[in-house]
Amino acid sequence: xxxxxxxxxxxxxxxxxxxxxxxxxxxxxxxxxxxxxxxxxxxxxxxxxxxxxxxxxxxxxxxxxxxxxxxxxxxxxxxxxxxxxxxxxxxxxxxxxxxxxxxxxxxxxxxxxxxxxxxxxxxxxxxxxxxxxxxxxxxxxxxxxxxxxxxxxxxxxxxxxxxxxxxxxxxxxxxxxxxxxxxxxxxxxxxxxxxxxxxxxxxxxxxxxxxxxxxxxxxxxxxxxxxxxxxxxxxxxxxxxxxxxxxxxxxxxxxxxxxxxxxxxxxxxxxxxxxxxxxxxxxxxxxxxxxxxxxxxxxxxxxxxxxxxxxxxxxx
Numbered sequence: 001x002x003x004x005x006x007x008x009x010x011x012x013x014x015x016x017x018x019x020x021x022x023x024x025x026x027x028x029x030x031x032x033x034x035x036x037x038x039x040x041x042x043x044x045x046x047x048x049x050x051x052x053x054x055x056x057x058x059x060x061x062x063x064x065x066x067x068x069x070x071x072x073x074x075x076x077x078x079x080x081x082x083x084x085x086x087x088x089x090x091x092x093x094x095x096x097x098x099x100x101x102x103x104x105x106x107x108x109x110x111x112x113x114x115x116x117x118x119x120x121x122x123x124x125x126x127x128x129x130x131x132x133x134x135x136x137x138x139x140x141x142x143x144x145x146x147x148x149x150x151x152x153x154x155x156x157x158x159x160x161x162x163x164x165x166x167x168x169x170x171x172x173x174x175x176x177x178x179x180x181x182x183x184x185x186x187x188x189x190x191x192x193x194x195x196x197x198x199x200x201x202x203x204x205x206x207x208x209x210x211x212x213x214x215x216x217x218x219x220x221x222x223x224x225x226x227x228x229x230x231x232x233x234x235x236x237x238x239x240x241x242x243x244x245x246x247x248x249x250x251x252x253x254x255x256x257x258x259x260x261x262x263x264x265x266x267x268x269x270x271x272x273x274x275x276x277x278x279x280x281x282x283x284x285x286x287x288x289x290x291x292x293x294x295x296x297x298x299x300x301x302x303x304x305x306x307x308x309x310x311x312x313x314x315x316x
Contacts, residue, residue: 013153020157023086024093028102028241031086038086039079046078046287053077053286055304060209060277076282080237084127091133092161099165103134103235106246112231113138117183119223119230123194123273124285126235129162130243132190136166143168143182144190145175176218183226191219193266194273194285196293205295206267209274211302212295220265224257230265232272236283248272 023031043050053074061070091098105113112118112135120142122128132142146162146169149155159169170178179189196214197203203214223230230251235243249272254261277284291307294300 009151009153012151016151016154016157019089020092020161023089026090031090032083032241035079035083035086039082040075042082043075043078049078049287050074052289052304052306055306056286056288056290057281059211059291059302059304060281073281074286077284077286080126080283081124081285081287083237084129087127088129088158088161091130092164095133095165096137099130099134099137102241103130103243103245105134105138106244108247109233109245111250112188112233112247113140115186117186117226117228118188119183119219119228120188120190121193121219121230121232121269121273122190122234123192123276124288125194125273125276125280126237126283127243128192128235130235131233131245132162132167133165134245135188140188141166141168142188142190143170143179144192145170145172145179147195148172176222179218179222180225183222183228189219189222191216193219193269194290195288196290198293204263204266206263206270208270208290211291211300212298213270213291214293214295215266215270217262217266219269220254220262221257223251223265224254224262227253229253230269232269234276234283236280248276 026034054070057065057070057073065073091102112120120131122131132144135142144167146159148171149158162169182189193215194208195216197216198214199205202216202218204217205212206215207213208215219230222228231247232249232251233245233247235245237243249268251265251268254265289306291304294303294307
């Protein structure tokens with residue numbers, strides 16, 4: 001596998017640099033067309049991603065949606081995520097003009113535009129990248145941790161693209177200490193909390209669509225330590241190529257930092273994300289193994305099949 005990655009990386013680098021050169025020149029309707037075609041092809045050709053996606057949708061909606069509805073949701077999810085990846089590059093050129101034209105802040109977002117510390121939470125829902133880009137352009141940069149891309153050259157280029165309007169991407173090593181300092185200086189931090197964070201990495205168990213999942217407690221813990229509000233928001237794609245950035249919920253600063261308080265806060269954030277996914281399931285990234293780890297001792301049969309395979313070491 002390592003040899004394969006070494007062989008593949010130069011081609012990945014060339015492909016990404018080519019995209020950085022060509023995609024920003026395309027008009028908006030071309031980007032939308034590429035997203036539809038690319039996402040539809042991904043749905044047809046990515047058998048593994050499609051299988052994971054259908055398994056996840058079955059966990060979330062069970063028999064409340066028909067097979068045709070589940071197929072539509074997953075196909076649109078592929079298109080949404082393709083559009084998000086293309087837009088990371090497209091909005092990185094002529095950023096001010098394009099963001100002002102195509103990304104709109106709902107009134108519910110206005111409380112965030114102030115000199116006040118906030119712990120901001122979103123998910124792999126719609127175009128989460130535009131949230132950081134737009135906040136930075138408004139003069140309130142978000143500081144967030146990003147999972148590195150395995151190709152270091154592409155990773156560096158991607159970070160530069162993400163930071164082009166002023167948002168700050170922080171390396172994972174020593175990140176929580178840096179984010180703590182940001183909040184203490186009335187800054188704003190941002191987290192994607194719909195990812196697996198194993199117990200050995202500090203994760204705690206809360207429920208998501210009725211099943212326990214391991215989640216980072218870092219946003220809640222930071223809010224408790226710094227007396228910060230938790231603001232949960234999303235960027236929803238519109239059919240005309242625009243985005244609506246809106247706030248879904250604000251949670252007051254916690255009164256203490258006990259384990260139970262942190263767990264309750266973390267559960268509230270997951271519940272808010274679940275509510276948005278239920279309302280607009282086609283905006284969420286269903287192709288991710290969200291339920292790959294079973295809680296120790298949990299014998300529920302509602303976990304997707306890949307969760308069992310992961311435990312047995314068959315799927316990574």
